[in-house]
Amino acid sequence: MGARLLLLFFSLLLLSPANSFYLPGVAPQDFQKGDLLQVKVNKLSSTKTQLPYDYYFLNYCKPDKIMNSAENLGEVLRGDRIENSVYTFRMRELESCKIGCIIKLDRESTKNFKEKIDDEYRVNMILDNLPVAVLLQKRDGSQSSTYEHGFRVGFKASYSGSIEEKYFINNHLHFRVMYHIDVETDSARIVGFEVTPYSVNHEYKQPWDGKGLITCNPSTKNIIQSSNVPQEVEADKEVIFTYDVTFQASDIKWASRWDTYLHMSDDQIHWFSIINSLMIVLFLSGMVAMIMMRTLYRDIANYNQLETQDEAQEETGWKLVHGDVFRPPINAGLLCVYVGTGVQFFCMTLVTMIFALLGFLSPSNRGGLMTAMVLLWVFMGIFAGYTSARLYKMFKGTEWKKNTLKTAFMFPAICFSIFFVLNALIWGEKSSGAVPFGTMFALVFLWFGISVPLVFVGSYLGFKKPAIEDPVKTNKIPRQIPEQAWYMQPVFSILIGGILPFGAVFIELFFILTSIWLNQFYYIFGFLFIVFVILLVTCAEITIVLCYFQLCSEDYHWWWRAYLTAGSSALYLFLYSIFYYFTKLEITKLVSGILYFGYMTIVSYAFFVLTGTIGFYACFWFVRKIYSSVKID
Secondary structure, eight states: OHHHHHHHHHHHHTOOGGGOOOOTTSOOOOBOTTOEEEEEEEEEEOTTTOOOBOGGGSOOOOOSSOOBOOOOHHHHHHTOOOEEEEEEEETTOOEEEEEEEEEEOOHHHHHHHHHHHHTTOEEEEEETTEEOEEEEEEOTTSOOEEEEESEESEEEEOOTTOSSOEEEEOOEEEEEEEEEEOTTTOOEEEEEEEEEEEOOOOOOOSSOOSSOOSSSBGGGTBOOOTTSOOOBOOTTOEEEEEEEEEEEEOSOOGGGTTTGGGOOSSOOOOHHHHHHHHHHHHHHHHHHHHHHHHHHHHHHHHHHHHHHHOTTSOOOGGGGGTTTTTSOOTTHHHHHHHHHHHHHHHHHHHHHHHHHHTTTTSTTSTTHHHHHHHHHHHHTHHHHHHHHHHHHHHTTOOOHHHHHHHHHHHHHHHHHHHHHHHHHHHHHTTOTTSOOHHHHHHHHHIIIIIIHHHHHHHHHHHHHSOOOOOSSOOOSSOOOOOOOOGGGSHHHHHHHHTHHHHHHHHHHHHHHHHHHHTTOOOOOHHHHHHHHHHHHHHHHHHHHHHHHHHHHTTOOOOHHHHHHHHHTHHHHHHHHHHHHHHHHOOOOOHHHHHHHHHHHHHHHHHHHHHHHHHHHHHHHHHHHHHHTSSOOO
């Protein structure tokens, strides 16, 4: 039984989009022939502006009553707005030239359509929890296809020999629904949802009875062709929205229906490149660990032999500062706050990844990842309070309530302030990405009503426990630190220390940013977990190495240095985000640029807190270990 569970775990760990699998959260739905299917519409999205808009922000066909689907916290924060539409049809029943509605464009509608076409906005639709995709190409002799998420609102082009470019709207949609049939019950499950958009200037006989179209009439076999005259976007012009529906049987099973959606672009993960990079980082880390252990064991052996061989020999190196190495640092309270926050962030990240590995946060569970991160952050406040209070008491602090308040408010307040300003900018652009007042109130309630009390509970429990005892006594008068070599200066040492941890996540970071800012799905949590483990090992080892060199040069101010050494990798992350902005994104609006750098500031700040805490605890364990291993009078 244990072997089977172990095998299952590793199967989930090395999960790839080609073998996607997800556990409960989305139950399969069986459809009989003739069952009603309704396409739902989601936000309009653009990689050029990063500002989502509600589908009905544009003058599209509206149903008699617009109903919002149930949204979780993550969907609201992502800007998703899922609503019903006029696009309805029946399972496995073909539809040709079905008319959605006829709309006469006014000046406001025309302006909005043209702006969204300029900014390359895409329309997102959903059928049976599957997002609509545009098939770009299909390689001969294989089932491998390239898809785009959603279809464009329209396009700009010159027509009929005109030099001037005009705006055209995609007003005819050809849906293709793929289904997997169960032979025994004759029921079917939807496994694919594709669309081919067309721009057609529909014609009809006057007066129009609302049914027959000359340009789209199945009885006359006049169906949509790419050579038809496109529908121009111009004020006071009529636009007729139509759609076709075809069904195609597929061998794809329901459990694997997201596979094609996870291959949404050509820039896929280069699996061997990632594994190669991770192995290099592991190799370097192993070499560093081996050198450190050999050197350290020799030092400890030599120091212990001095007690018996030569009492008069003077102490040198890291043993010389044993009376000052555990002296509380400057701004010890602030360090406690940051360490506690880092533990909270670490616990949230670890639990989120475990849930993701088990398939609970797959793309089919829309908004699940964001919701899980917010809720886990709130509930992990108890660990933040506990670790912060334990460290604070070790530094002989007495104002534990003041320290607890700082732990509960400092990091969230900074992030919330940035988020609030960015949300105001989004709201000013009338985007659906703006968080509503009710959701903002819910976030504040989670913070003040749950997170803050849990931080106090953890802090109370931590401060009540006995203080952590130092392995050696601290001298009353601090020792003078000798002049340091240029390569041991704090700034240089800290900046060097952040390079290796950043290198551990460099490749994966590219794909994470691509999924966030280029509207792609991310589902390689197995490799992400491996990268996370490598990051932990790398942060710990590089901090220990530099801390050892620092102590050998008789500099005992290691507390903040340990935190900043690993935390400096966040600086490289932010610099890389700048490089990514100018090389991969085509953002044109000032507001969109502010949003990008605002959110990347929050991400970099969180990464700083996470990696800094890992480095601090690794160094804390190392220093206590070596000073408890030598004989000191």
